[in-house]
Amino acid sequence: MIDPRKQRQTPSFPPPVPTPGAPKKAGGWGPLAFFGAIVVGALALGQCSTSSRNAGSAATDVAQNAIGSAIDAQTAQGVPIVTPLSKSDVQIGMSHLRQVAKAEGLAGEMIYSQNCYDALSRHFTWPKLDQCGAFDLGAAQSLGDGTATGFDKEIAWFQSEAAAGRYIKGATAAGEEAEKADVRLNDLQTRVTAGHPVGFKGEQPAGGIPASADAVAPEAAQ
Template sequence: MNIPQSTGATGPKKTGGNGWLILVVAVALLFAIGKCSSTTGGASSSATVAENVGNAQEALVTAVAAQPPSPPEPLSPAGVRRGAARVSIAAKEELAGEMIYSQNCYDHVARAFSWRKLDECGGFDAEASSALGDGEPVGAEKEVAWFDTEAAAGRYLKAAVAAGLDADVADLRLAALQAKVNARHEVKPEAAPAVATPTGEPDDKSEPTDEEENVTAAV
């Protein structure tokens, strides 16, 4: 007798990892970043620029969250220094070169997350944002929006939280990172010259010491 085969829905097949998902999300991140960094004949509207920055940020979060959990590690001072130091190199291609470096850095985080690499990206963005100052170069709306203080902080914080860090801890980590970057620009005060202390003989009106009083009493 033929036993009818079950036609019910079966459970999802195990794929053995999230490799394909990570790849798809990374491609989406590259697409979002590409839109953010592409140039057009006309000036981009502020709304479109902000939307592109936001899309790149959300794609980054999705890509990091799809990767295997990475146990939190302490802030990497070496990573922060490396990122901050790279700004002067990328700046040779002006703001566009700085933006490309930052995007490539976070693309690496999206494909193969590591805390040190995240700290490097955060250090780069913090230094670039500081160097940008209050001025807004003409025709650099996309770059200025990318390195906006809140946008740069948002990328770092959201990636850290997506990797498993508590939001409050992520805030403290970012504050420590920014402090290290700011310390690079602090002018250390010069050591004050040593003041010579007079070592002359005591004058006649100085009070006698205990030993002198004892000697006088003995006499």
């Protein structure tokens, strides 16, 4: 089966890429291969289901666990220092969403999101988690404007509970307490909602995220 992340690419705006040479466990798979294999396995299992939407939900659940396992493996070497939620990181994630949505649509958004968390599975940082989370929560809010037909697995991936679950799983795997992770998620949701109206994609609305967000966005692709 073809890995869905490799079916399409968004060359004009690649996802965040971790620092080269991120450590891997000797004698085993790196987090990238692990995460990809888990998602592919879930999608293959989903093909046997009578409901493609249920298959998509199963894939998101398995991927969420893979994200947590990969990040947890990194923290075995030392828990990263928790940094505060940054306005600029929220803006980066939302700016990326606007550009990917305009160029690639919902399918491209899912590929970007998977790649973003795949990068975290190789090299975790709190700013990257917040950027991935802002992207996902903005995409989830956009789905509130209507139902896209023929995109069951993408819709399942961006359901609000699934998007929040990935973020919480990443935060707790990195050593954050569950209650504090919930508070951080609520703060992130509030900021995303304020700058990303339900159903909005594309150009920036009046009074929305300042243009400076686009100025810092390319840094996430380095």
